[in-house]
Amino acid sequence: MGTTTPELTPALPLKPAHEKTETAVIRQLSPEKIVIFVGNTYLDVRDTPGNYKFLVVQDINAAQASISEVLNVYRKIPAVIIYRFNSKYEQECEQWEQYFNDNQVLRSIPFFMYSEQVSEQLKSFARKYRFIDEVITRDCLMHTLEKKITFVSKFKYLSVITRQENTEPNKKLTKSKRTPGAVIKRLTDILLASMALVLASPLLLIIAVAIRMESKGPIFYAAKRAGKNYRIFKFYKFRTMVPDADKKLKQLSHLNQYSNEQGGTVFYKVTNDPRITKLGAFLRNTSLDEIPQLLNVIKGDMSLVGNRPLPLYEAAALTTDEWSQRFNAPAGITGLWQISKRGNKDMSTEERIGLDISYANKHTFGYDMWIMMNTPFALVQKENV
Template identity: 35%
Template sequence: MIGVVYLGNNPKTEERLKYIPGQLVTTAKTYKEAAKACVPRQITHKEYFIVFFEQNVLNEDITAITYLQTNCKNIYIILLTNELSEQDRRKYQQCGVNDTISKEASVTEINKKIQFIYDRKEILFDSKEPKYKILQFKMPLWKRIFDIIFSSIAIIVLSPVFLITAIAIKMESKGPVLFKSKRVGTNYTIFDFLKFRSMYTDASERLKELSKTQNQYTRKATADNDNIPNKTSPLAEQTEPTMTPTGVGAEIMINNEEVMLVGDDFLVAESEFNKQKDESINNAFVKIENDPRITRVGRFIRKYSIDELPQLFNILRGDMSIVGNRPLPLYEAEKLTDDNCIDRFMAPAGLTGLWQVEKRGKGGAMSAEERKQLDIIYGQTYNFAMDMKIILRTLTAFVQKDDV
């Protein structure tokens, strides 16, 4: 059971919290009142409390938050704030704030936050660990030992392939043999990701233009968007809103049915905004068909996954594992930071993974959403037996059927 407590005196926030489905929200004006509201009422069942703390004066807030964390068990404090400097953020975190959310967050956003916490209550309310360090993945010892042994043997056995590939790349085009890019792996850690160069040296300059015209994931979204009506709702022009907008990001109700989000230069239904946000997340994976930026050697080494072999050195130094979720470029990873995607990064970053072998089983046809969900499933269920099955399936099906 989870109780929700609001500590603050903002009428608009109180109004939003009243409409949280299935939650009885207790309002407190002082931190001592909030502490009393967080006292468990049942002895036989564990009770957890989420405290929405309205930001005020920093020193007073620190006193209040410290008191709550000291005197209350099983609480999770969410700071309602619009903007924080890095220095203030650290101070709030050190005194016990576990999370933040915008003061203008909608009912939907608040409810999603509560549901996210509820789904992970056994972890987030573990008083033995600092809550701001909870969502951290730690590589199991068996997996790290296997990675070191496997990668070391593979590097020795494949050393002739490394040498031949390096010579072929240098003979065909100018530039370095290895390509380094910043990737985001486990726990959102950024590292230098190694590959044999398979593109011409000016490839990155043309990525922006090519991704607009040839991205196999965004074309469908573009076609769908052609059928979306203008963001400005005709309803808004005909109907008097029941709540006056308060500025950028305000929300109003029309006919007590649809929530409209109001900005400086737009008026859009909340449902439409969420749909566009989901499409943006789903299209984080940029993939170009028949990419003209790839060299002839590059096309060959990609077809047989030889371009991936330098990642054995990433594995040896601990950046990655043999099996895991593929590390993403920075611009893709930043689109996968909402609550539904966090579990993808609470798992090893890998050379091969669940969606890679599943993709080949489906003839290469797999949406970005399917890939994301398989990454999440692997992060939640991986074990030694699963890793061995993925490695065997990778070795028997490494030749890609599609030219991407």
């Protein structure tokens, strides 16, 4: 290939043209924690969180040679591949696509594209390639990299397992095992969600106009959420907060009702959240903000009844064998938590997860119908959360 795979033990001196010489330190750690960084880096990676050993290579050919060395010598798969955005990104992403097509087992490796600045154009380009999991910046690399790797590894592994099961010779047999209850549940979801959207269309229009009149910003709130088997999808709600509300999370962390001294914060919920608009408070207290989720139900991302899909930063904290059980159930608009203790500010993280796991372990079509019949009694919350 015309390149030499760097050794995994010494630090790698980098001398980018017209730039100050930097040293990327490769930690003396276990080989299963190797990070393949493709391209010049001007960061001191010694402070990167997690027990990772950074292997910095100059181009895609050297990266692929390094991956082969890690596989053949250490019998391990790299923890993540981080590809630095450069002028050849279009051509090289095509090369990466072909590489992963030829080496299907490596598709389980998290793949991040690194850029100093992230534009909508770059995000749009990255979405064209299924192997690119996210576009990250310096801030992510130095502060949240470990959480992202943990989460992406989990759901990519599950995706690979599912894909392998569906390509087995007994694929038809596997599909035939789908229970009658599951089929009825899906048909019921489509029928009821479609009818509800049609009947609610005048109300949807009124709410949309009211949101636009109250404050500037989008009418709908769309964010990535993790559902069944950590599957990520775009989750829709009416916007109930001021624009850029997500950027103010850190400022309000001390008000989080799920904060605890022992295990840290998993869920995030603030009583009387100051980011919520007046109309937004009404929409939340009446659950009208959740009507757009009927689109997610029709698409198959969610069910009418299930465990709430979680923001990625929350799902990333629930990857242990015990807590991940809550992801065995479908994502839903309403569920056991909503009818049990919705709005209860004294509910702990463990209690919330316990309700999710309880539903995941015993959900049936009849149980779902019972939850749906009890949902109207829980629509008006006791607390403004």
